[in-house]
Amino acid sequence: MARLNDKVRELLQEYADLISITGGDAFRARAYEKSARAVGGHPEDIDGMDVKALQQIPGVGKSTAEKIAEYLADGRIEALEKLRADIPAGVRAMMSVPGVGPKRALALYRDLGIASVDELAEAIRADRLSEVPGLGERSGEKILHGIELMRQSGGRTLLDAASALADQLVDALTAVPGCTRCAYAGSLRRMRETVGDIDVLATAEDSAPLMAALTALPYTAEVIGTGPTKTSIRTTDGIQVDLRVVPEEDWGAALVYFTGSKAHNIKLRTMAVRAGLKLSEYGLFDAESGEKIVSAGEEEVYAALGLPWIAPPLREDRGEIEAALRGELPELVAEADLRGDLHTHTDLTDGLATLEEMIDTAAARGYTYYAVTDHAPDLVMQRMTDEKMLAQRERLRELAGRHRRMRLLHGTELNIGPDGTVDWPAEFLSGFDVCVASVHSHFGADRDAQTRRLIRACENPHVHVIGHLTTRRIGRRGPIDVDLDAVFAAAARTGTAIEINSSPQRLDLRDEDVLRAKRHGVKFSIDSDAHATPHLAYPRYGIGTAQRAWLTTEDVINAWPWQRLKRFLRKDALRA
Known part of the structure; x- marks a missing residue:
């Protein structure tokens, strides 16, 4: 079940969106967006909180707290229901289509009478979007792709x-x-x-x-x-x-069967048939006599087929059975192997927790190093300045002894511009311990342009990690159009790590792309991209992606001891 905090976050975000598309005050809409993030990122369960307690959550004012308390008591927010009544449900659904958003959804409804996702797809195919200012053929193609993305994730x-x-x-x-x-x-x-x-x-x-x-x-x-x-x-x-x-005695066979995947199970059953056996969810049987050979444990089932136990994330028929037969299964990286997190945010920019709160939570995870990487100035809405960043660096140094076993790293998440340049000149960048560089804008640039900008970022001697490379948000925004193999080759050549962003809304890179990158010799950083203390647990999901891509600790830089990571982060000195 989703946390109550997450449900309330969704309601407050919807309220903010509806304020925006109905022409309400933009400042008020942004305030509710901020409150939504604050509630979603609050570490304590809000169930049972009264208005006074809710107001203690940073970013939640009295009006928002009253609406949350109303929902906790009655299961509804009257102000939200009133706004919903003004906008057809189909139009609200259009808001969720990648490439549409609140304002476009309302414009499509008011100008063209489009009141559902299906009607929107039909209008694009009939080339009607050109009747709306700011929308044309290219916009229509992107929105159609967004509809497909949403439908692919529907029900999942x-x-x-x-x-x-x-x-x-x-x-x-x-x-x-x-x-x-x-x-x-x-x-x-x-x-x-x-x-x-x-x-x-x-x-x-x-x-x-x-x-x-x-x-x-x-x-x-x-x-x-x-x-x-x-x-x-x-x-x-x-x-x-x-x-x-x-039954207890069938546990292993059932667990193998219902874990899947279907393709993996077919391979196992084929192996069984060739050995004169029959494999099902009830056990492994002698095909001729029907005698049950084994079924109690997964390891026993695999062993009876001449295989070692295969970790569930590998069971996708990507060569895991063949590798097992050769004795070449990798020792997969595990969450316990991670020694630190190299991409996190505080309330200095768009995070919800203080520097101290983030550090304390990271220390509780047993990390030996931890990087704070707040946004750089080219992401204008974060209002970063040189002075703010240097003050944070000084404060981080003051906190260096707060947790003796954890080294604090001062970093930043840079913005990769359309031409591949990043925020701040080289002399300023040289003062950071780690620099993550990510695409945050110009998602619609063509393939050649996106490829050039990312390769140039890899070639920057001060960039250590490329963050959320494809920029996707699962079911909400597709990946940018980029020649991944060219970028992976550049990353391997320049010694730039590629991030596996562990946010469950991103999981960027996909496991299929991590497999491709590994073949190029790329190293990876499995990071939380945390914007609140609960998000520091996100690497659980990034580890899942890494395991599905056959990664070991050798492939993951933040599974390395500090001295080895330190040498990796000397990219700028080695290339100077």
Whole structure:
């Protein structure tokens, strides 16, 4: 289940969007956007807070606190409902299409009478968008692509929300008397970036208490079907959950089968057939006699097929079975291997927590080094100045002894301009311990231009990491058009790391692209891009991407000891 904070964040963001598209005060809309970020990034659960307590959240004023309290008490915000009534639901849906947004959605509705995503697609194909000022053929192509992106992600849940729900389900079912094992499986266990539904497996002599417990959960909205071996529900967030209860002795075979992927399972079954065996969710059997050979543990099932255990993120039929047969499976990087985070933000720019709060939370994660990388001045809305950045550096030095075992690094997230240049001259950049450079604008530039700007950023001797390279936001904004192989080659040549941005809204790079980059010899940085203290836990998701891409600690610079990372960060000195 999504945190209550996240639900309220979505409502406040929607309220801000509706204020904007209905011609409301822009300052007021921005205030609610800020409040939305503040609530979403607040580390404590807001459930049960009154107006006074809510106002203690930085960025939440009295009016916002009253609306949140109204929602906590009644499950609705009257002011939001009134604005919703003024805008058809289909127009609100258009706001979510990448490339449209609130203002364009309202213009399309008022000027062309377009009141749904389907009508918008039809209007683009009929070349009607040219009737709206500022929209033309190229805009239409981008919006059509955005509609396709939204439809591809429709009905799928981001990894963080799916993981949070699955963890709650496993905890709740494990506590049921008689349950001996419980775990989630499916694409979530394989750490896919989005999840269609959640598969949960459990073992018990009597399945009835487990099935009853699932249907009685407070976030169960609908029971799709129930029986002695399988029960399916739909949660209040619209996520389908399938619970299967199997005998203890069949646990391993069931976990292999329901983890998947389908292609991986087909390969395993083919191997079984060639060996005169039959593999199913019930076990591995002798094909001729029907005698069960093994089924209790995953390791035993794989071993009976002549294979070592294969980590779930690898089970995509990308050569993992062949590598296992050769004894060449990698020792995958794990979250515990990360020694630090090289991309984080504070309230000096668009973060929600203070420098001290971010440092303390990072130290609690056991890091040996930690970088603060607030935005640079070319991202004008963040109002960064040389003086502010130097003052932060001085404050960071004052805090150097706050956590003896954690080294503090002063960095920045630079903006890669259309021509590949970055904020600040070389002499100023040389004062940073680490520089992350990212694209934050001009997403629509053509392929050649995007490729040139990123290669030039890689060639900058002061840029250590390229952040969220493709700029995508899952289901909301597609990747920029860029020759990735050319950029990867440049990154390998210049000793520039490519980030695996762990924000579940980004997960940028995709695992397929990380695989390509690794073949070029690229090194990676698995970072949180945290804008609040809870976000510092995001590397859990970036690690999933890294594992799906076969990465080891050798590939990940922030899994290295400090002295080795320090040598890597001397890129500017080595290239000077």
